Amino acid sequence: MIFSDRQYAVSKEQLTNLQKAATAIQASGAKLDWLKEIESSALKSQIADIQREMAEYNFLKSGAAGFTEEFAFEDLPRVLIQARIAKGLSQTDLAEALGLKAQQVQRYEATNYMSASLARLMEVASVLGVRVSASYGASQQRSEGAIYAWSDASSVEWNRFPLREMAKRGWIKGGDLGASARTWFHDVAGPQFATALHRKKMHSGNAPNEHALLAWQARVLEKARNDFDTGLIDEFSLDDRWLSQLVALTRERDGPRRAKDLLGRNGIGLVIQSHLPGTYLDGAAMIAPFGNPVVALTLRFDRLDNFWFVLFHELGHVFLHLHNSLRFDFFDEENGHRGDQYEEDADKFSLDRLIPQDAWRKALSRFALTEEAVAIDAETLGISASIIAGRIRKERNDYRLFTNLVGSGTVRAQFEGMME
Structure with missing residues (x-):
């Protein structure tokens, strides 16, 4: 870690020297390819470590970090x-x-x-x-609202990544998958995402595999960077007045696909990425290295009601939490245990934006429990019937209700080819 401006200046000089050395190795024609690759990989690792420390120091010096957490x-x-x-x-x-x-x-x-x-x-x-603060909980409660962080990127055990699955999906390749995973992670996410600057706040009823969680996040950031570089993500402003347009999209057959475009125009990347084994994820919210918020959905449950509730939950994190804490990256499982203030805030944001409290109290379908009543309320509120049906099912904890209205099997097809 860099402690002072003097150390920062020394690190900057070291970085320049290492980058020159890396360039010289690539330009050299005298060495064998495999030897050049070994030397180049070693230099890349050193360069990434210094860049991480410099990025952390710059972030802290900027005053953007808060320490009332x-x-x-x-x-x-x-x-x-x-x-x-x-x-x-x-x-x-x-x-x-x-x-x-x-x-x-x-x-x-x-x-x-x-x-x-x-x-x-x-x-x-x-x-x-x-x-x-300090707290104690039984080991089986560890995953509820758990926070995962590494002291620095060098403490990550890269061989514990789900390497075979990552190679199968085409994220990494090569003989040494552990080394490939580290290089890939540094390239697409940046080493700062494996430090205390990006603590993973996992809200789940299941204990996730921390390394799979980190690998999944890197893939999300890689996709978000591609969207940003191709102009699909505009400048972001902490202004949520456009969300009424997103609510209106819930009524459209291709609403989920169009939601990606609308979020991009308002500076938020929307990435659809199937989860890795052992992560139990439904959604996540984070800030990408290029500075914009990114929302990621796994579509673990292929239903319209789930898509919209999870999307608005993660947008709750974007507008309520991402910009006022020391780099919490939020990872959520829809059916995780409650009792976490961050999650309660995001839940309330989601519910209120989709159906305002006053309107929900007056909704006929809450009491009539008929498809006709759901259709009438959906027309009155200007939203998808799936959202009303899904909310009733969840509040009553009865998932036998309205199975024909929640849009099962209609979401993943809109993102065909985007999930791996």
């Missing part, structure tokens, strides 16, 4: 360093605020605060405005 205690040392940089404080500034010598703060940070007492950690947290 609650962090797990084991993450506190790194968070304190990040918070100090984000507040524009040098190690000397922090030392003065604590009544210490600058060398002591340098030692603390160089050793990840291993030599600091609990009292000192609390004092530093107070000065930097970092709130600390």
Whole structure:
């Protein structure tokens, strides 16, 4: 990790030298191809590590990071360093605020605060405005609202990626799939997505495979980058007034496909990506390296009601959460356990945007439970009957109701060829 402007300058110089060396290797005709490939891969790895550290330092220095979130205690040392940089404080500034010598703060940070007492950690947290919390839960509850993060990209065990499945889908290739996976991940996502800057907040009733989760995210970002580079994603503004147009699309037969175009015109990438085994995903929301929000859907359940509810849930994360925390990437399973404030907020956003509360209280179909009543309410509200049917099924926890109205088998076909 880079701790100061001086270290940043040194890293920048190192990066320039490594990039020149990488270029020289490719231009050299004297070496065998396999030897050039080995040397080139090693340099790419070093370059990616430095770029990650520089990107993290620039992000923190920009002031875009917030530190009023609650962090797990084991993450506190790194968070304190990040918070100090984000507040524009040098190690000397922090030392003065604590009544210490600058060398002591340098030692603390160089050793990840291993030599600091609990009292000192609390004092530093107070000065930097970092709130600390701790909690305990039985192991079987681990997946509910769990947060996954790696200290840095080098701590990821690349061979634990679902390599065969990734190769089968054409994401990676080559003899050493583990090395290919690392190179591919760095190229399409960037190493910062495997750090504390991009903590994975997983809301699920199942324990996901963290490495499959990370690989799936990289594939989503790769697709989003392709859309961005070809002009399919415009500039984003934190303005949700256009969502009424999206609600109107729910009535159209090809509404899901047209939703991708509408989101793109408003600066949000929509990626349809089937989930990897062990991830149990329905949707996700994240910010791509090029700065725009990206919503990803797996279409694990091929139903219209599921598509629209999950899409608006992830848009809730985009407009409520993505821009006011330290890089939470949200991953959701529709039937995961509730009780998480982030998820409750996103659920409410989804429900209210699709059917305002006052309108839902007056809906005839909630009580009549007939297809005719659903059709009347859908016409009155200007939305798809599938949304009303799906909401009634969920609220009553009776999925035998309205099976003919939820649009089963009508969504995936609209995204044929886009899911792998």
